[in-house]
Amino acid sequence: MNEQSDNRRTLNESQMDQLLSSFYKLEMPSKLDQLPSSWPQLEAAASAKKAKTAVTMVAVDAPSSGSFASDVGTYHSGSSLGSRAVVAVASLAACLAVIVASSFSKPAAEPTIPVSSNVEISAPVDDVNTTMEEIDGIELGEQKAE
């Protein structure tokens, strides 16, 4: 412990032993010896759990407690109204999604091949049935003045 000159002041083994024994005995809370059965929190925790269980049971039972709206016998339960609203909103959202998607997915216009405005083709050229004479007869229009 005291080998180096700058460590001469460092506490030695027995001092550390004494220090740590006293320190940890002071640190350990005396209430650690109280058994859980004597804790007030134990009762509170049990009560809280009971209350939570009761709330859960009420929530589970709630959907069956609907009400008859009229003598005709139209039955409205809270859950069915809620589910209808959800369905309506979902349908609306789906419609909007389709509209938005279709507006973005329109195919781009086909690129137009620029045809020289100086040439006018008056006969089929690529027709396989066209004879050589016919091909020869292809008339080219007059060159337009620019």
Place this chain on the structure above:
Amino acid sequence: MTDEPSNKTDHLDALYRENSRELWAIFYSQCSDPERAYDAVQEAYLKYYVYDGEPIRDPRAWLLRVGQNWLRDVARRKSSSTKLSATLDEVANDRFAPDELLTSDENRETIRETLLKMLEDDRRVLVMKYALDWSSAQMAIVMDCTAAAIDMRLSRARRRLAELLEEQGYSNE
């Protein structure tokens, strides 16, 4: 029917007698705060009491995990407001006297702060040795190593703590 809650409480008490000190020591080695470590113990046992899920095969491991998770959550919440105690500066250059050192709350806080600078395993062997009076063999079982390794770790931890305390002004001069 009326015996059921009583049995449950008796079981909890028995479990508490068996494990609470060790759990406190482990939690304390994590946070260096005796009150918070106790709160973690209490929290774990309260959760165990109201738990009604799948059967718990290893209650000690379950309590340990619940307490450690609680400590972690608390540490996360408090991390923004945590700051080092001013006592570190205030007590610097004090001369060492073990009895005087421990009579002051500020000095005990300084030792806690200093312990937090050490490795968690080092703190754990220290608290098991000095708070629980465990033997090296007992510690070896819990820490899954040999008794010789525990002795070595203990010696190293004491030396390291002495050095850190010397930096804080606690010396043998």
